Amino acid sequence: DTGVSQDPRHKITKRGQNVTFRCDPISEHNRLYWYRQTLGQGPEFLTYFQNEAQLEKSRLLSDRFSAERPKGSFSTLEIQRTEQGDSAMYLCASSLVWDYRAQQFFGPGTRLTVL
Amino acid sequence: TQLLEQSPQFLSIQEGENLTVYCNSSSVFSSLQWYRQEPGEGPVLLVTVVTGGEVKKLKRLTFQFGDARKDSSLHITAAQPGDTGLYLCAGAQYAGGTSYGKLTFGQGTILTVHP
Numbered sequence: 454d455t456g457v458s459q460d461p462r463h464k465i466t467k468r469g470q471n472v473t474f475r476c477d478p479i480s481e482h483n484r485l486y487w488y489r490q491t492l493g494q495g496p497e498f499l500t501y502f503q504n505e506a507q508l509e510k511s512r513l514l515s516d517r518f519s520a521e522r523p524k525g526s527f528s529t530l531e532i533q534r535t536e537q538g539d540s541a542m543y544l545c546a547s548s549l550v551w552d553y554r555a556q557q558f559f560g561p562g563t564r565l566t567v568l
Numbered sequence: 569t570q571l572l573e574q575s576p577q578f579l580s581i582q583e584g585e586n587l588t589v590y591c592n593s594s595s596v597f598s599s600l601q602w603y604r605q606e607p608g609e610g611p612v613l614l615v616t617v618v619t620g621g622e623v624k625k626l627k628r629l630t631f632q633f634g635d636a637r638k639d640s641s642l643h644i645t646a647a648q649p650g651d652t653g654l655y656l657c658a659g660a661q662y663a664g665g666t667s668y669g670k671l672t673f674g675q676g677t678i679l680t681v682h683p
Contacts, residue, residue: 457610486670495574495656495673496611509669544610546671554618555599555660557671559610 455479457560459545465566466535473531474563478547485528486557487520488544489513496544502528503550535567571595572659574674581647582682589642589655589677597659600633600640601671605654647681654678 458477466472478485483504488496500510504525522528532539542564546557573592599618603611615624617633624631630643658671
């Protein structure tokens with residue numbers, strides 16, 4: 454039984470560069486979520502997918518951010534023209550849409566540092 | 569915007585002491601989840617509560633959901649150094665049909681248990 458996986462675990466980039474993160478959810482889970490967490494804070498919602506459809510995007514998600522889940526399995530989150538303020542932990546979670554407990558299971562995260 | 573206020577933000581105690589972490593909101597949640605997070609890792613789900621007044625126990629941890637489903641508490645008995653970590657509460661709200669959407673997180677409680 455594999456959990457949620459994320460790649461890479463750490464990314465250091467220079468301001469202005471583009472970065473892409475990947476998330477592989479638990480295999481039978483049809484919902485996939487992206488959150489961002491800065492130091493000392495709880496995670497903040499960015500966006501989520503049900504199968505391949507992106508159902509909601511937070512206002513936190515600027516035009517430089519784009520997420521995809523093309524085949525309803527893995528997802529990618531791309532940040533274009535990175536800024537220092539993008540430095541954070543990016544977390545992916547997955548769940549079953551019909552789970553009335555709304556339990557979400559998180560991956561280990563990708564730590565982004567923008568220099 | 570639904571908010572979860574978590575308190576205290578920091579807790580430093582000696583091994584063997586008891587502690588309680590609180591999570592409060594003015595909004596009603598369909599379910600409330602408690603996570604524990606280690607530095608550099610993703611949150612790990614501890615428990616989910618869904619019914620007003622529900623109490624769940626996990627070894628030395630006791631979780632309670634308020635009668636009105638607006639607040640929750642986590643009580644740890646006889647804390648041990650291995651309990652050290654960031655504790656997060658997160659609420660889910662009904663999103664229509666049979667689905668439950670994004671989680672709203674509290675800002676977290678950093679617990680340090682000294683030997």
